[in-house]
Amino acid sequence: MNSRAFEDGLTGGKGNSGSAENSHPLGVNDTMVPPMQGAPILARINAIWRVPLILGMTGFLSALSVFFSLLDQTGRMQHWCARVWSRFILLVSRVKVEVQGLDNLQTDRGYVFAANHLSMFDHWAFLACLPFQFRFVAKSSLFRIPFLGWHLIRSGNIPVARENHRQTIRSYQKVSEKIREGISFVIYPEGMRSWKGEMYPFKRGAFLLARYAEAPIVPVTIIAAHKRLPRGSMVIRPGKMRLIIHPPLEFEDYRNLSLDRLAQKVHEIVRSRYELE
Secondary structure (H helix, E strand, O other): OOHHHHHHHHHOOOOOOOOOOOOOOOOOOOOOOOOOOOOOHHHHHHHHHHHHHHHHHHHHHHHHHHHHHOOOOOOHHHHHHHHHHHHHHHHHHOEEEEEEOHHHOOOOOOOEEEEOOOOOHHHHHHHHHOOOOEEEEEEHHHHHOOOHHHHHHHOOOEEEOOOOHHHHHHHHHHHHHHHHOOOEEEEOOOOOOOOOOOOOOOOOHHHHHHHHHOOOEEEEEEEOHHHHOOOOOOOOOOEEEEEEEOOOEOHHHHOOOOHHHHHHHHHHHHHHOOOOO
């Protein structure tokens, strides 16, 4: 796919701009609600010790990741830090992730995972449960956050600047190279986290990325993550969430589809197993 066609795809389609224009691990530009609003008393008390513990571990492992990056340019050691971080958060939060469909994947291939986006627990579930190397495609502003941004930069995650289409093209070129090396990427085509667990339409830019890389797309259905940590809240609620990994859509299966039809098709697959618990 040539760069001109790619740039046209980025700018085309009202309401369907780039893949990660609001999609990033912390949703830093989301409008936030009061963090304790509506939370049970016990949950608020638990937040008093859980949140500082998680923030402390985040700072420590981010710094460790930056140190490891001086020794390892592949990002593998930094990915290990992210996995330890995520498993620690799941353990402290008493959140159990049930995973289905791992047998649909080959560990030596690079994929583009396209998932619905409910909560920050989405990222931690991916990091804790996928048994191979992958990275995130994230909004560029996230990379300017102390500690977290340093980790993201040094571990090979890819920033996307929605206001700079040519920089986005260069970012997607890097993604394509890494996918050919067997590194997968996670994207959230909705572009934002859900407020109450509802699914939003998928944006076309996410699938422009996959098409540019000629990569297999893996639809992923995430269930109940918003019950564990709602958008805008700091109160974690222990319990279960699910990660359903669907069979990959190979490039040959979607190469002749328009971006809008491809986004709709993947949305239908994800929604087919979605349960609003």
